[in-house]
Amino acid sequence: MKWLSELSAHTQIETAPHKNAFKGIDGTLELKGPLAEVSLNFSYENTGDDDLELHLIFPLAADAVLLGVDLEINDEVLLGKILPADTAEQDYEDAISEGNTPVLIERLPENQIRMQLGNLMPEEKAVVTLRYAQWVSPKSGECKFTLPTTIAPRFGAQPISHGLPQQASQDALVAYPISLYVKSNIEHHRDLTCPSGHNLTALADPAIEYNYRLPARGEYCFCGLMNRDLVITWQSPSTVGQALLISPDQPSDHAALLAQFELPISADLRQQSNPVTLKLLIDCSGSMAGDSMVAAREGALHALTQLRDGEHFAVSLFGSSVEPMTQGLQVWSSKNRASWRRALANVDATLGGTEMELALKHCLAMGDANLESSGSDILLITDGQVNHIDAMVKKLSKAKHRVFAIGVGHAPAETQLAALALASGGECLLVSPGEDLRVNIERLMSRMRAAQVRDLQVLLADNEAHWLADLPQRAPANGVFQLYGLLNRSSWNGQLIVSGNIQGKNQLWRVTLPTQNTTSAAASTLVHYQRVTTLPAKQQAAYAQSYGLLTKHTRLLCVYERAENKKAGSMPVLDDIPHMTHLTMTRMRLSPSASYDECFMEMLDSPMALPQYLELNIAKRERHSAPRGTHAESPSALISWLSAAPSLEVLCERMTHMEMEGLPEAFRNVLCVADDERRGQLILAWLTWLFDKHLPPQFERLLHEWESVYELASPRRLMNALTRLQKQLPTGPWLTEFNSRLKH
Amino acid sequence: MATVFSLQQLVELTGLPLRTIRYYIQLGLVDRPEGERRTATYHQQHLQQLLSIKQWSDAGLSLERIRGLIANPQQVLSHLPEQALPGSIAVIRQITLMQGLTLNVDAHSAQVSEEQLQALARAVLAAWQDIKAP
Numbered sequence: 001m002k003w004l005s006e007l008s009a010h011t012q013i014e015t016a017p018h019k020n021a022f023k024g025i026d027g028t029l030e031l032k033g034p035l036a037e038v039s040l041n042f043s044y045e046n047t048g049d050d051d052l053e054l055h056l057i058f059p060l061a062a063d064a065v066l067l068g069v070d071l072e073i074n075d076e077v078l079l080g081k082i083l084p085a086d087t088a089e090q091d092y093e094d095a096i097s098e099g100n101t102p103v104l105i106e107r108l109p110e111n112q113i114r115m116q117l118g119n120l121m122p123e124e125k126a127v128v129t130l131r132y133a134q135w136v137s138p139k140s141g142e143c144k145f146t147l148p149t150t151i152a153p154r155f156g157a158q159p160i161s162h163g164l165p166q167q168a169s170q171d172a173l174v175a176y177p178i179s180l181y182v183k184s185n186i187e188h189h190r191d192l193t194c195p196s197g198h199n200l201t202a203l204a205d206p207a208i209e210y211n212y213r214l215p216a217r218g219e220y221c222f223c224g225l226m227n228r229d230l231v232i233t234w235q236s237p238s239t240v241g242q243a244l245l246i247s248p249d250q251p252s253d254h255a256a257l258l259a260q261f262e263l264p265i266s267a268d269l270r271q272q273s274n275p276v277t278l279k280l281l282i283d284c285s286g287s288m289a290g291d292s293m294v295a296a297r298e299g300a301l302h303a304l305t306q307l308r309d310g311e312h313f314a315v316s317l318f319g320s321s322v323e324p325m326t327q328g329l330q331v332w333s334s335k336n337r338a339s340w341r342r343a344l345a346n347v348d349a350t351l352g353g354t355e356m357e358l359a360l361k362h363c364l365a366m367g368d369a370n371l372e373s374s375g376s377d378i379l380l381i382t383d384g385q386v387n388h389i390d391a392m393v394k395k396l397s398k399a400k401h402r403v404f405a406i407g408v409g410h411a412p413a414e415t416q417l418a419a420l421a422l423a424s425g426g427e428c429l430l431v432s433p434g435e436d437l438r439v440n441i442e443r444l445m446s447r448m449r450a451a452q453v454r455d456l457q458v459l460l461a462d463n464e465a466h467w468l469a470d471l472p473q474r475a476p477a478n479g480v481f482q483l484y485g486l487l488n489r490s491s492w493n494g495q496l497i498v499s500g501n502i503q504g505k506n507q508l509w510r511v512t513l514p515t516q517n518t519t520s521a522a523a524s525t526l527v528h529y530q531r532v533t534t535l536p537a538k539q540q541a542a543y544a545q546s547y548g549l550l551t552k553h554t555r556l557l558c559v560y561e562r563a564e565n566k567k568a569g570s571m572p573v574l575d576d577i578p579h580m581t582h583l584t585m586t587r588m589r590l591s592p593s594a595s596y597d598e599c600f601m602e603m604l605d606s607p608m609a610l611p612q613y614l615e616l617n618i619a620k621r622e623r624h625s626a627p628r629g630t631h632a633e634s635p636s637a638l639i640s641w642l643s644a645a646p647s648l649e650v651l652c653e654r655m656t657h658m659e660m661e662g663l664p665e666a667f668r669n670v671l672c673v674a675d676d677e678r679r680g681q682l683i684l685a686w687l688t689w690l691f692d693k694h695l696p697p698q699f700e701r702l703l704h705e706w707e708s709v710y711e712l713a714s715p716r717r718l719m720n721a722l723t724r725l726q727k728q729l730p731t732g733p734w735l736t737e738f739n740s741r742l743k744h
Numbered sequence: 745m746a747t748v749f750s751l752q753q754l755v756e757l758t759g760l761p762l763r764t765i766r767y768y769i770q771l772g773l774v775d776r777p778e779g780e781r782r783t784a785t786y787h788q789q790h791l792q793q794l795l796s797i798k799q800w801s802d803a804g805l806s807l808e809r810i811r812g813l814i815a816n817p818q819q820v821l822s823h824l825p826e827q828a829l830p831g832s833i834a835v836i837r838q839i840t841l842m843q844g845l846t847l848n849v850d851a852h853s854a855q856v857s858e859e860q861l862q863a864l865a866r867a868v869l870a871a872w873q874d875i876k877a878p
Contacts, residue, residue, distance in 0.1 A: 053770065093762050097751070097781050163764035171831030286837065352837055570780045574770035578831065 021046050021054055021120065022577045024177040025226065027129075029147065031184040034136050034242070034260065036145050037522050038064075042128045046120045053096070053572035054117040057168040059148035062111055062415040063134050065529045066550045067522055070129040071103045071117075071558045080105065080558040082548045084541055088555030092118065095559045099567025103128055105556035108166065110415040112151065113550075119568035133522035137260050138236030138480050139429065140443035145233075146430060149178055149226040150579045152287065152383065152411045171578035175225055182220040182232070195435035196231040196410070198224050227580040228410030231432045240480055243513040245492055246524045254466075255492065256527035257485035261511045263453065263477055263498060270478045272451040276377055277329065278303065278313040279363045279401070282347060283356075283382035285319040289349040292409040295437050296381045297344050299406055302438045303379055304340055306445045307332040314366055318359035319351020328366055356382070357392050364399050377426070377448045379441075380405045384413030393423045402426035402474075404444045408437070425452075425474035450476035453500040458483060461495040461510075469530050477502055484530040525549065749786040751777070758794045765794060771807065773797055773814060837861075841869050 027040040046052050060066070069080035080103065083091065088104060095102035096118045106114040113130070120126055136143050151168040184192060222230065243259040280303055282296050300315070307313055313332050315325040325343065363378050384407050396403060405417040407430040414430055421428035427447050431440045456471035469484040483496070496511040528547040532540050541553035550556055562568070755762050768774045774793045777784035800810045839847040839861070847865055849856065856864070 089761075089763065093766075096766075097784075099781050163761060164767055173831040350837060567781070571766065571769060571776060571784070574767070 020174070020575050020577050021048075021052055022056065022176060024179075025149070026179045027181075029145075029180055029182045031136070031145065031182070031232075033185070033237075034143075035133060035244075035520070035523060035526075036136050037067075037131070037133045038147065039129060039131045042115065042130070043125070044117060044120060044128070045125045046122050048573075049122055051122070051568045051570070051572040052120045052575045054115070054120060054575045054577060055164065056115045056577040057108065057151065057165070058113050058115060058130075059151050059168075059411075060111045060113060060132060061134055061146050061148060062418045064111060064132045065134065065522075065526050066105070066107070066113065066556070067131040067133055067525055068548070069103060069105050069131070069556045069558065071101075071560060072127040072129070073101060073120075073124065073560050076560065078558040078560055080556040082545055082550065082554050083557055084545060085553055085555050088557040091557055091559065092116070092555075095119075096572070099569065100562050101126070101560040101568070103556075103558050105130070105550065107550045107552060110413070112168070114164070119572050121568055133526060135258065135260075135482065135526055137482050138240055139427070140440075140447065141236050142443075143234050143236050144231060144430070146414065147180075147230040148411060148414070149230065150228065150411050152409070152413070152579075165576070169576065169578040170580070174578060174580055175227070176580060177223065178226045178230075179223040180221065180230070182222065184218045184220070192220070192232055192234050194222075194230070194232055196229055196432040198222050198230055225580060229412075229430075229432060231430070231435070233435075236480075239514070241511065241513045243492075243494065243515040244520070244523050245489070245515050245517050246527065247489065247517065247519050248524065249519055253488050253490065255487060255489045256524050257483070257487055257492065258523050258527055259483040259485075259496070259513055260480055261483070261496065261498075261513055262480055263500070264509050264511060265451075265477055265502070269451050269502065273446075273449040274451070275308070275311055276445070276448045277311065277375065278307060278448070279329075279366060279376050279378045280304070280313065280315045281359055281363055281378055281380045281382075282315070282317050283319070283354065283380075284317045284323075284347060284349055284351040285354040286349055286352060287354065287383055288409070292383050293347075293349045295408040295431065297347055299381050299408070299431075299437045299441050300347075301337075301341055301344050302441045303445065304332065305334070305337055306442060309333050314363075316359065316362060317347060317351060318355060318362075319349075320353040320355055321351065322355075322359050322362045323351065324362070354382075360392055360396070360403075364395070364401055376401050378403045379444065379448075380417075380420070381408060382412075382417070383407065383409035384417045393419050396420060396424040399424065402448070404448060405429070406431055406437070406440060406444065422472070425472060427476075427479075447476045447479070450478050451502055453477040453502050456481075456498065456500040458499075459497045460485075460487065460491055461493055461497060465491065467531060467534075469534070471498075484527045486527065486531060747788050749791060751784065751786065754786055754791060754794060757791060758798060760794060760798060768794065768797055771811070773807070773811060839865055841865060842872070845872070 021044045023043040023045050025040050025042055027038065030037045042056070042058075044054055071078045071080070085106075092102045092104040099119060101117070101119045101121075104114075104116045104118075106116075108114055115128060115130075117126060117128060134145075136145050152170070224230070241259075241261040243257060246256040246258065248254065280300055282300050284293075284296075288296060304313065304315075309332065311332050312329040313326070314329050317323045317325060360378070360380075363376075378401050380403055382405065384405070401424060403420050403424045403426040405421050405426065405428040407414060407417045407428065410432065412430050414428070417428045417430075420426075427444060429440050429444060431437050452474055453476075454474045456473065456475070458468055458471055459465075460468070466486040466488075468487075471481055471483070475481070477500075492515070494513055494515050496513065498509045498511055500507060500509075525548065528543075529549050529551075532543045532547070532549055532551060535543055540551060543549070544551040544554045749757070751762060751765065754760075754765055758765070765774070769776055774790055774797070777786050777790070779785050797810055800813065801807070805813070837849045839849070841847055845868075847868060849861060
């Protein structure tokens with residue numbers, strides 16, 4: 001997409017030159033209701049003298065399922081195919097030794113993938129496209145899509161590997177760009193927010209004339225760096241229950257089922273709020289330094305303030321060791337809030353490594369003989385960057401504690417935390433630094449207090465299904481449940497029969513779901529992927545191959561066969577691609593944690609960064625001030641309105657209008673709080689942005705240098721200033737347009 | 745015994761996967777072969793290098809330490825320092841002992857416990873007091 005590369009150039013993403021062949025990612029994300037489909041193009045270029053073999057470990061979201069891989073090289077596009085692991089690896093090695101160019105994709109633990117591209121010859125470029133899908137189910141009233149772009153360092157003993165590394169490496173000196181086109185057809189798509197602080201820009205109506213191509217509404221673009229997860233959230237739809245009945249392309253009696261539903265429990269039961277015993281566990285390891293630790297302190301205090309007088313709680317910090325802040329369980333009183341605020345203010349990321357197993361054991365062992373502490377809940381606030389969680393998962397599945405995990409930071413280890421929560425009947429939420437952590441804490445606390453349902457089982461109305469996935473054995477009764485199944489088309493009548501036990505009573509519910517028929521290959525793959533993991537090990541490989549699934553038994557492979565006289569020569573040199581870390585965020589033009597002044601000053605050099613600046617600051621202001629008036633218009637809408645001004649005078653009038661009259665307070669604050677110089681700079685930046693590409697570069701330079709423009713720019717004064725400026729410039733094609741814009 | 749091997753023969757003799765052998769060659773732990781592509785040949789030295797790496801790896805050494813051992817065969821294993829590469833990241837605890845005097849510890853690399861760290865900090869302070877005392 002040409003316009004996307006133009007946008008990338010204008011956002012002036014700073015990427016330092018680095019030696020490896022990876023050049024970044026561009027791609028598309030389609031949000032189709034609860035189904036998200038992603039296509040990522042990994043660009044490589046060999047600028048050296050040797051044949052290269054590229055090695056990259058890349059993260060996928062916890063429940064993402066790979067659909068396929070393509071290789072584009074030398075104007076050819078080759079589709080990958082699923083093969084048994086041994087066969088694929090041998091074919092890959094054969095291709096290398098024959099001088100051809102293969103791509104091999106392997107699934108690693110924690111839903112990471114290993115990508116190997118062999119024999120990329122000097123001056124060659126290649127693009128490897130990964131396609132994957134995931135089901136975005138509402139959690140606590142909100143839908144959230146996460147696209148991980150980096151893997152943070154893990155602490156703890158590394159698993160010993162005799163061969164290729166099993167974990168990604170990091171390099172603080174590299175920077176890779178990522179750009180995405182996002183298309184959303186979900187209900188209320190205008191309410192998409194991007195709490196990870198990325199510049200997700202809504203693309204406006206095509207009726208308005210711009211430099212850039214303008215797709216229809218519901219479309220966004222984003223350009224950034226691969227240094228943190230991209231997070232997009234929206235409110236969950238009013239009707240949660242729905243089913244997808246997925247048929248294969250060829251006529252068949254068989255179908256796959258994807259459904260999500262809520263239990264039709266009574267209002268009293270849904271709103272039940274039971275007492276809790278809370279064991280708060282705060283990660284204070286070194287990796288939590290910065291934004292994560294700020295979030296952890298805030299979250300911990302807010303969790304405590306959600307307790308009711310008389311409930312029991314404990315607080316422990318952990319890193320390389322566990323440091324209890326309370327002597328076992330204590331009784332909470334709201335009078336203690338101030339002292340806990342002071343105590344938590346001193347908590348910092350100073351405890352070294354991340355011995356999470358030790359910390360969880362400490363919580364499991366803690367208790368009071370007089371208390372029903374066997375029913376306690378652990379609220380774990382961590383970035384999850386730890387190895388060796390399998391043993392913990394096993395322990396938790398047997399213990400009577402539930403783990404509710406809040407993953408903080410720019411790239412929390414979602415798969416690990418989700419595994420811990422799932423094993424214990426708890427829940428996991430990821431909260432990026434731009435999100436309101438307190439709201440998410442309240443959601444989890446509400447889950448803890450909710451009535452619990454146990455021993456859930458589900459049947460189809462006529463009791464005929466080839467397979468239905470198990471539901472969680474214990475869960476909050478007011479949650480949203482996902483169901484996967486394989487059945488005969490004729491046996492689906494839109495109804496499920498669900499049995500479970502709430503508060504000692506066995507109950508039966510009949511759930512009716514509106515059903516959409518589809519032949520979506522992505523949806524079908526999601527279902528089959530759930531199925532394959534339930535099969536005996538011996539059957540998994542064949543099943544995975546039949547349905548094109550990337551599992552530990554299979555690989556994705558495609559091979560570019562070169563002409564005999566263009567084969568690669570000797571063994572390629574290894575190019576192991578390290579990841580960026582969020583430590584490099586300070587090198588971005590605008591960091592979500594940058595101060596107001598820093599953002600404003602950066603704006604002068606990066607006019608396109610202004611929308612991002614507004615997004616960041618408005619988000620900050622909304623979080624820290626009581627809501628006043630209405631915030632009816634999003635920053636994106638404001639930008640569109642301003643930039644749609646048909647003339648310079650109308651633009652200035654609109655800016656003045658915004659300054660004087662009832663517009664969202666946040667934007668008004670931007671203008672009012674700024675002093676005269678900065679107000680002029682703001683207007684100047686807007687003008688520069690608007691006139692970008694219409695005017696020669698020297699005009700921009702003069703605009704910046706002309707001090708008088710930095711005064712308070714009333715419409716008349718601004719017009720006069722620009723008219724005087726115009727006389728100093730050489731003539732050119734732009735003059736006609738500029739004159740036309742100056743006309744009253 | 746054959747003294748010229750194919751890559752496949754090295755796989756059979758060492759028990760190492762083919763990709764792993766190529767990986768060791770790419771890392772420079774094993775010499776590159778003679779010849780190209782399918783005609784590449786390996787010799788006794790390659791076999792010996794692979795068997796040594798396998799032995800050290802089975803003993804728990806990381807590939808970085810093995811690289812150091814190959815570069816400095818006279819070094820005692822326990823004294824091999826890990827090389828810090830440009831761009832590498834570590835978590836460092838900075839403990840202020842007094843104005844102008846801090847202790848920086850990479851606890852993971854140094855393998856020190858909390859108790860040892862506290863003892864070290866106290867010992868450094870005590871040593872400083874002795875030096876300062878008239």
